[in-house]
Amino acid sequence: MKILNLHGFMGEADNKNCKALCGLFPAEDIISPKIDYINNSPHKLLGEFSEMVDTDDIIFVGQSLGGWYADKLSRRFRRPCVLTNPCNYPHELELITSSGIAPEFVEQYREMSANDKNERAYTLCSDADTILPDNYSDCVSLSRTVTRVCGSHSTIENVGEHISRLLTEIQNDSLLLFLGRGSAFADEHNSAFFTEDNELVLLDCPATSYQKVKKMNWEQYDNIYILITHTHGDHSGGVGTMLQYVWFASYMKKKVTVVAPSSEVKDDLILLLMRIEGCEKEWFDIITADELDKRWFISAVPTVHVKPLESRCFGYHLNVRGNNVVYTGDTATLEPFRPLLKSGSFLYTEAAFYKSGVHMHLEEMLDEYTGLAGNGVHVYLMHLDAEEEIKKMTADTPLQLAMLY
Incomplete structure (x- = not known):
């Protein structure tokens, strides 16, 4: 099994999710690219991420804006995803819209954001997320399961244990x-x-x-x-x-x-x-x-x-x-x-x-x-x-x- 890990808007390739995954999988099974969200359109990035998928046995992991992309890839390839504090509606988040990102990119996020549940999405939602403080209800409507966890937007306490538990849950749910x-x-x-x-x-x-x-x-x-x-x-x-x-x-x-x-x-x-x-x-x-x-x-x-x-x-x-x-x-x-x-x-x-x-x-x-x-x-x-x-x-x-x- 391979993991494609996508960091958040201002994040790094070796983010906390990546470090946690490295404790669970061999390094060669984890793909965690550095992503330039500001200068690349959602359409282009989704195309690039799709080209990284070279096996049917893959799980997508995404933090914040990376969660938005992980959800899209999950739907496209019919594979599970683990989302940590996903930014479900990037076009509504001032941190992104005021960053200098091109207006046409913001419009693409608006057009492409999901409004229906992804039954392959397993989400962790922090109780002290000040970036997306009202995210829980959106996650419930968009994900198969949502777990309330302790932490801030970019730091979830014991994130490795939570991800490990979700991966076991995914394995169980995917048996048939x-x-x-x-x-x-x-x-x-x-x-x-x-x-x-x-x-x-x-x-x-x-x-x-x-x-x-x-x-x-x-x-x-x-x-x-x-x-x-x-x-x-x-x-x-x-x-x-x-x-x-x-x-x-x-x-x-x-x-x-x-x-x-x-x-x-x-x-x-x-x-x-x-x-x-x-x-x-x-x-x-x-x-x-x-x-x-x-x-x-x-x-x-x-x-x-x-x-x-x-x-x-x-x-x-x-x-x-x-x-x-x-x-x-x-x-x-x-x-x-x-x-x-x-x-x-x-x-x-x-x-x-x-x-x-x-x-x-x-x-x-x-x-x-x-x-x-x-x-x-x-x-x-x-x-x-x-x-x-x-x-x-x-x-x-x-x-x-x-x-x-």
């Missing part, structure tokens, strides 16, 4: 990344992925996920697996296209392995992929979960969802980078997954705002989810049918929405 976390009628359907042993593993593949995966650097992986939970279209509708795309885009050198949770679902998938989608045998391999011999895989977990797919709906029990991961898929009950959970586990589970009988109703499950989190289980909510309402319901709880890629 979601290509979409919506239910059947959402714009982006529920699907996640992880990488391990140079393999790309997808959990379901609706059409909305295929559109994102094809833009990823999927060619770098030795193998691609798609673990299917059930055959509803919002979970399997993109599999056929994915098989065809990978086969032909790799010039017939790479094929996808489709993993069915049971022999019955395997038969259904063969019918779907070959008779309905028209896929050729040579484009893919298909196996059942009990044939999958990978250290990241433990088992398929049968569950209850809809009557027409009785005994054909599953979740998965995984070992992702040494972590106990439980992925419920679509389910009306947590019952088969409870025995798999212990302190330190990661639970990715359904959360429906509307009661249907075939999905887990958040109002009924909220106390149990919160209790699990209180007992050390990392609980992430997915397959969301009314995301804004669910955010309100979980605002004062330790529950998190599954992190989007």
Whole structure:
């Protein structure tokens, strides 16, 4: 992993964030340039910083005005950022506007400043910041998490400990990344992925996920697996296209392995992929979960969802980078997954705002989810049918929405 560290408006390349990072990472993994903010436009600087990104595994760290740029890079590259007292609206800060900076640069800051939340942003906000004294509320509206800390604008007490904690939080939140976390009628359907042993593993593949995966650097992986939970279209509708795309885009050198949770679902998938989608045998391999011999895989977990797919709906029990991961898929009950959970586990589970009988109703499950989190289980909510309402319901709880890629 690499770190791109961006200092503040009047700061230095070896600022306190950089010194703290050097205590956590090898020096060669930290990029911390000296930045001339006054004589360079935001557009130019963002271009220069983007050229410094030479790996998918990067985290952006920014102090004050550097935080503004770290946030932009985080959104552009879909990677996490750590922000310390970020200057969210540079065009409103007199320290910057009266510095001699070109008016057109100030206007660019105004036009480019964000007004929506960055779910990959983790922010530290000082309690004695006299430069940005009213920054906390803005940070709350723009960041995934905000932590109140002791210190001034440029000096946060024990900053290394705080950054280390946030990096652990980022690692936890990024264990599974979601290509979409919506239910059947959402714009982006529920699907996640992880990488391990140079393999790309997808959990379901609706059409909305295929559109994102094809833009990823999927060619770098030795193998691609798609673990299917059930055959509803919002979970399997993109599999056929994915098989065809990978086969032909790799010039017939790479094929996808489709993993069915049971022999019955395997038969259904063969019918779907070959008779309905028209896929050729040579484009893919298909196996059942009990044939999958990978250290990241433990088992398929049968569950209850809809009557027409009785005994054909599953979740998965995984070992992702040494972590106990439980992925419920679509389910009306947590019952088969409870025995798999212990302190330190990661639970990715359904959360429906509307009661249907075939999905887990958040109002009924909220106390149990919160209790699990209180007992050390990392609980992430997915397959969301009314995301804004669910955010309100979980605002004062330790529950998190599954992190989007």
